[in-house]
Amino acid sequence: MRPAILYPLFAPVGSIRGLGPKLAKLVEKLAGPHVLDLLWHLPSSIVDRRLAPKVAEAPDGAVCTLTVRVDRHMAPATNRQPYRVCASDETGTVELTYFRGQPGWLSALFPIGAWVVVSGRVEWFNGRAQMAHPDQVAPLEEAETIQGVETVYPLVAGLASKVLRKAVQTALAAVPELPEWQDEHWFQRQGWPRWKPALVAVHAPQDEADLSLEAPARRRLAYDELLANQLALALVRRQQRRLAGRAVRGDGSLRARVLEALPYALTGAQGQALDEIYADMAAERRMLRLLQGDVGSGKTVVALLAMLNAVEAGHQAALMAPTEILARQHLETLTPLCAAAGIEVAVLTSRDKGKARAQLLERLAAGRIGILIGTHALFQDEVGFADLGLAVIDEQHRFGVHQRLQLSNKGRGVDVLVMTATPIPRTLTLTAYGDMDVSRLTEKPPGRKPVDTRTIPIDRLEEVVAGIRRKIAEGARAYWVCPLVEESEQIDLAAATERHAYLLGALGSRVGLVHGKMKPSEKDAVMAAFAAGSIDVLVATTVIEVGVNVPEATVMVVEHAERFGLAQLHQLRGRVGRGAGASTCLLLFDQPLGPTARARLAILRETEDGFRIAEEDLRLRGAGEVLGTRQSGLPEFRLADLAVHGDLLAVARDDASLQLERDPELETPRGQALRTLLYLFERDQAVRYLRSG
Incomplete structure (x- = not known):
């Protein structure tokens, strides 16, 4: 139950005096439904009168x-x-x-x-x-x-500054005095204001310095938000650890056969990650580990060996992918290796229907299928395992925490391994995956060639097309990525459909098209034709970003590269350079380039290290843009900016774990104040994990 002291802050914005139903709707659209949401909506500038x-x-x-x-x-x-x-x-x-x-x-x-x-x-x-x-x-x-000094807030059409300013002042007048949740010694050293004065101060800047993300009041509020985040993750992690697990130790027989069948030796990083995973699986508590690996660093092989460890011990394993294309591709990659080990692997997606589906579910429930690969279809109630021991979730940022738990509930004490090919900056790893242990694959398997990356102005399009014509004549295949599916009236971008028509005219009929609005079966058919070589050029939106594997494709063209995030461009570049041939990535940009876009494209030319690229992306664009936070399940911060407040995150993590060591159920006066903090930042779920919560 939310404490009564917070009721005024969680009242609907329509309860603010002077906001009628029509204005309240606009304020809600701008900031959110509660009075507190309006208080988190901070000024962007000032007018000094x-x-x-x-x-x-x-x-x-x-x-x-x-x-x-x-x-x-x-x-x-x-x-x-x-x-x-x-x-x-x-x-x-x-x-x-x-x-x-x-x-x-x-x-x-x-x-x-x-x-x-x-x-x-x-x-x-x-x-x-x-x-x-x-x-x-x-x-x-x-x-x-x-x-005096007039604060200027970001607005929405139909809402006047004066009305919003007045509403904020009315809301501030109703803010209660809350108990101090900060550690007193740390708080004094920082020279920060108390919570309520800090909130008042950020809404009353007197000069540009007061608007800064580094201003004491803003840092104080940012730290509160990061502390709530880290405390909630620590409680979730502890709850996971409390759930009964079981020791899983295979005899190594199946893994030995697969390692023999592999055409290369594992890298040092793969070996280390596997040691960490096997140790987690052998422990009595449940594993919850994140495997971060750059494009082509060999995560799938690590996942397979972890799954075989479970199968050797008499259990089953599941591998969940975000799309059908990716699920079927995993099946293709793993089938020959599983055949070498003599175990049955199958795939289940929403496309599987009728008798074949019923038979598959029967074999799964009987324990005859050792490894099941699938999409969201794995969550369905009728999907039952004989004994699920390990769940592997690929591209974690496409799935939420709840889906993670849903899959692990399909067995007893299921270990969970989460994988992502999107290198995530350390600060973001802490905020999004603080409830997990982390392994990183920082080496590429032997034989992967570097990709020659070039930036070219889009007005040299005809030269690029001529170059691709030459490459195709030599037997190469190319991706051509566009940012939109149809011409947008607001943003004049070359759409995939239009570019496809243009390239058909310039290169002949062997040009395919894939975009997000197509049916999965249509997409799969085009992708299969490209993989088989009956299509030379694949025009696509970013649906090809994750996991697609066509070793013969050696050219990647990204149109309007300045519109993409760095992590996304790095992912796209990772689609080439997978075979024996030398590969090229051409980033076409529209002039003039802004300083941030120029810096981003320069980094891609300099390095193929996904982790360095991710850190630069965070520095240049801020956390809200990296990975496209809204789609990624990463937390959205209202007050903290990780590019600026990253130093506070590590402190918040230490503070949270130390507090839970000293006061596991948050019962001391500071503990009780921290419960209020969790409710303030709507981390109610975490409070439920406390015994007296």
């Missing part, structure tokens, strides 16, 4: 607040001319101009002879001061409501 000179001394182009007497109104002869109000002080005259101004409204706003305060940008024209559409106007007795 403190400069209050006499008219004659007002600097050109500056925002000024002037106190003037209204002298006369000059209504325009036609609609094309502005309505002018002439006003003055003892030093000079200023013209207040309004285009399409309503005479009645302006007469009431500026009564002749009255003293008023106006604020806006002053511009001098032919020796006369002018202010077009003043931002603020008030009678003299209300001067203090204008002359």
Whole structure:
């Protein structure tokens, strides 16, 4: 149960005085449904209205607040001319101009002879001061409501700044005093404000320094959010550890056959990862391990050997992939190796229906299938294992924590190995996978050649096409990746459908097309034709980003590369360089390039180290963009920016684990305050893992 002290913060935004149903809907669209969401919506800039000179001394182009007497109104002869109000002080005259101004409204706003305060940008024209559409106007007795620093918030259409500012101030007035959850010694050393003053301070910046992510109030709130994240993950991890596991130790017989059948020896990194996995599986508690490996670092072989360890011990294993293409590709890769080991492997996707499906489920329930590969279809209730010992989840960022748990519930004490080919910066690994142990594959298997990466302006398209024509004549195959499926009116990008038509004309009929709006069976057919060599060029959106394996493809063209994230470009480049031939990746960009886009493309030319690329991506774009947070199951932070506050994350992790060591059920005064913190950041699930929670 959420503590009563937080009720005012979780009241609907519509309960804020002055917000009617219509405005409340807009605020909810902008910030979120609760009063607290509005308080997490921070200002993006300020307008300083403190400069209050006499008219004659007002600097050109500056925002000024002037106190003037209204002298006369000059209504325009036609609609094309502005309505002018002439006003003055003892030093000079200023013209207040309004285009399409309503005479009645302006007469009431500026009564002749009255003293008023106006604020806006002053511009001098032919020796006369002018202010077009003043931002603020008030009678003299209300001067203090204008002359100060005005916060500027990100807005949504239909919502005025003034309304939003007022709503934030009303919400701040209702904020309760909460117990301090920070460790007192650390808190004092940082010189940070208490929680409520910090919240008030971030909504009342007085200069640019106060808007900085490094300002003390902002760092304090960022740390609160990171601490809630790390404490919640630590509680989830502890809960996982409490669940009964079982020791799984195979005799090595099946693994020995597979290692013999492999055309290469394992890398040192693969060997180390396997040692860590086998040790976890042999322990009495459940394994929950993340295997991070760059494109082509050999994660699938590691996963297979881990699954065979379970099969040797008399259990079954499951491998779950995010797409049907990837599931069937895993089947293709693993079938010959499993045949060498003499065990049955099968695949189950939503496409499998009727009698064949029923027979497969029967064999699975009887324990005859040692390894089952599948998609989300594995979650369905009727999918039952005889004895599931290990669940491997590929491309973890496509699945949430709940799906992870759902799969492990299909057996007793199931070990879980999670894999991702998207190298994740260390800071993001901590925030997203802090509940897991991590193994990293940092070497590529022998024989993988480096990919020659080049950046080319898109206006040299014809040269690129001519180059591809030559490569095809030599027997090569090429990917051509576009960012959108259909021409978007807002963003003029070359769409996959249009590019496909263009390349058909330029290169002949052996050009295929794959995009996200096609049916899975259609996509599979085109991919199969490309893999078989009956298609030379595959035009695609990023559906080919993960896992597709065509060793004969040696050219990757990415159109509008400046629109893609670094991690995504690195993934795409990893689709080539898988066979014996030398490979090339051409990144086509639109001029002019901004400094961030230029830096990103330069890094890709310099290195193929996915982990270094991921760290650079975080530095250049911020955590919200890396991996496309919204789709990835990574936490979205409202106050913390990992590119700036990464140093606080490690502290938060240590703080959380130390606190749980000293006070496992969060019962001390600080522990109780930390429970409030978890509820404040909506980590309610984690509180349920506490005995007295």
